[in-house]
Amino acid sequence: MKLFAYLSVFYALNAYGEVPLVPQWSVASLDGVVSYHDGANCFNSVLAAKGYKDFLVHSDGIELRFFLETFCSRNTGKEQAEDILTVLREGTLEHAALSMDRNQIFDKKSTAGLYGRFDDRADSRYRIKGRLESTYITECQSPHCEIQVYSCPSATDVRAQMSRCYGLAGQMGIRPLQAILQSITLANQPAFSLDSPALNFFNTISESLGKMRGTEECGVYILVSASSIFGQIWSLDEERDLGSEWDAARERLRINLFLLKERILKFDRSPKTIRIFQESSWIPDHL
Numbered sequence: 061m062k063l064f065a066y067l068s069v070f071y072a073l074n075a076y077g078e079v080p081l082v083p084q085w086s087v088a089s090l091d092g093v094v095s096y097h098d099g100a101n102c103f104n105s106v107l108a109a110k111g112y113k114d115f116l117v118h119s120d121g122i123e124l125r126f127f128l129e130t131f132c133s134r135n136t137g138k139e140q141a142e143d144i145l146t147v148l149r150e151g152t153l154e155h156a157a158l159s160m161d162r163n164q165i166f167d168k169k170s171t172a173g174l175y176g177r178f179d180d181r182a183d184s185r186y187r188i189k190g191r192l193e194s195t196y197i198t199e200c201q202s203p204h205c206e207i208q209v210y211s212c213p214s215a216t217d218v219r220a221q222m223s224r225c226y227g228l229a230g231q232m233g234i235r236p237l238q239a240i241l242q243s244i245t246l247a248n249q250p251a252f253s254l255d256s257p258a259l260n261f262f263n264t265i266s267e268s269l270g271k272m273r274g275t276e277e278c279g280v281y282i283l284v285s286a287s288s289i290f291g292q293i294w295s296l297d298e299e300r301d302l303g304s305e306w307d308a309a310r311e312r313l314r315i316n317l318f319l320l321k322e323r324i325l326k327f328d329r330s331p332k333t334i335r336i337f338q339e340s341s342w343i344p345d346h347l
Contacts, residue, residue: 079226079235083111083215087158087166090116090186095168095245097252098176099295105168105186106144106156111215112222115238116186116245118171118292121153122340123284129332131221132212144210147196153339155196159209165191175250176299225278232268234285237261241292254293254302262309265289269316274323280336283320283343290317290342317343 085108095116104119112127113119128144135143139159147155157167165188172183192198200207212218219226229235237258244252265286272279290313297306321343324333337343 079219079223079230080114081219083219084114085109085116086111087160087188091166091188093186093246094248095173095184095186096175096248097173097244097296098171098178098299099173099241099292100168100186100245101171102156102167102169103153105166106158108186109158109166110142110144110212110218112218114235115242117238117241118288118295120284120288120291120339120341122336122343123288124153124156125336125339126281126284127212127218128210129336131218132210135209135211139209140211142212144212145197146208146210147200148206148208150204154205155194157194157197160188163191164188165194165197167194169194169196171295173245173299174248176295222281225281228278229282229285232282233261233264234282234289237265237289241289241296244296252296252300254296254306259305259309262289262293262306262313266309266313266316269313269320272320272323274320274325275327279320279324280328280333283317283324284336284340286313287317287340287342290314294342314342314344315347318347 087109090105090109093116099118100116101118103121103124104113104117107113107119107124107127108116128146132144141159141161143159145157145159145165146153157165160166167189168186169183170178172178172180174181174184197207226235240258240261269282269286272282290310293302293306293310296302321337
């Protein structure tokens with residue numbers, strides 16, 4: 061069944077990045093899945109398990125914050141199954157998990173892959189675990205650490221509202237590149253390669269960001285998705301040097317991420333947008 065879930069992503073995408081009608085992942089299909097290379101992380105585990113994201117790749121905190129701010133609401137009452145648990149350190153997202161019940165959560169502990177650069181191989185699995193197994197939760201005791209709970213709508217509702225933005229992400233090369241990067245995440249072999257098709261998609265994304273005005277309906281979503289891709293490429297480059305072409309391409313994308321963020325902020329400085337942009341690990345504050 062899990063092999064079918066892996067392959068279905070590729071069968072559902074055509075050359076234009078058309079979006080599947082149903083989510084590609086769930087807690088049931090993700091539980092026990094191994095990330096073999098670095099990048100996929102806790103934020104991705106939550107977005108994939110909720111059915112908001114179709115690919116097992118890196119998700120920047122800015123991407124999770126986008127969905128929390130756009131679709132979810134803070135739950136200050138009784139925690140419910142499938143609520144999103146966020147751990148904030150000094151006000152910044154540090155970790156996220158999905159509540160299963162009062163005793164269990166679902167997450168991926170870190171960006172570690174089984175063949176990656178980290179020592180703790182257990183961190184490479186998406187899995188259901190006892191709540192007390194999560195040091196992020198058990199050690200969140202200081203005044204500088206806070207656990208916030210969010211209740212969020214179904215994948216059907218979110219995907220319906222996001223269909224246009226998901227489609228645009230496909231046309232710009234974001235979803236096809238995510239599919240390539242997911243194939244690396246799930247490849248049970250120590251070596252991997254990122255060939256010219258991946259680099260071409262990456263450069264197309266960067267160029268597309270450079271042409272955006274900052275007023276587009278899906279502009280913020282495209283920005284946060286591209287930021288996540290930047291983080292995935294950074295992780296793979298840390299695991300294995302991708303070479304000078306990728307270094308140059310990554311720098312161009314970094315610049316275009318910053319410039320698009322600044323253009324968006326010229327037209328939209330709402331508290332929601334400010335909160336989203338404050339979460340990025342990869343978009344610089346200045347050049």
